[in-house]
Amino acid sequence: DAPNESRVYNLVGDVKGKRAILTDDMIDTAGTLCNAAEAVKEHGAAEVFAVATHGVFSGPAIDRINASVLTQVWVTNSIPQEE
Numbered sequence: 001d002a003p004n005e006s007r008v009y010n011l012v013g014d015v016k017g018k019r020a021i022l023t024d025d026m027i028d029t030a031g032t033l034c035n036a037a038e039a040v041k042e043h044g045a046a047e048v049f050a051v052a053t054h055g056v057f058s059g060p061a062i063d064r065i066n067a068s069v070l071t072q073v074w075v076t077n078s079i080p081q082e083e
Contacts, residue, residue, distance in 0.1 A: 005031065006032040006035050008038075011040065015043050017045075018045055019045070022037060022040070022048065022049070023050075024053075025052065026052060026055075026056055027052045027055050027065075027075065028058050029060060030057070030061040030064040030065050030068075031064065033050055033073075034068040034070070037050065037068055037070050038069055049073070051073075052075045053075070053078060054075065054076070054078050054079055055081065
């Protein structure tokens with residue numbers, strides 16, 4: 001609907017009782033990632049993990065991830081992190 005906003009419309013596959021792993025090329029503000037994780041969890045996933053190549057983590061990203069249903073997030077070191 002607007003820049004840096006996302007909405008989940010459909011989930012393909014059965015995640016009930018399973019560990020779900022979301023993959024993406026980049027985590028910027030983490031809105032899309034957290035929305036996807038919430039949708040997967042609402043469909044019954046036992047745990048939700050995320051993997052991304054580039055961890056930009058701009059704006060509210062870290063707060064969103066910490067408040068999300070994500071169990072753990074992994075990123076490569078393609079972007080140096082200070083913390």
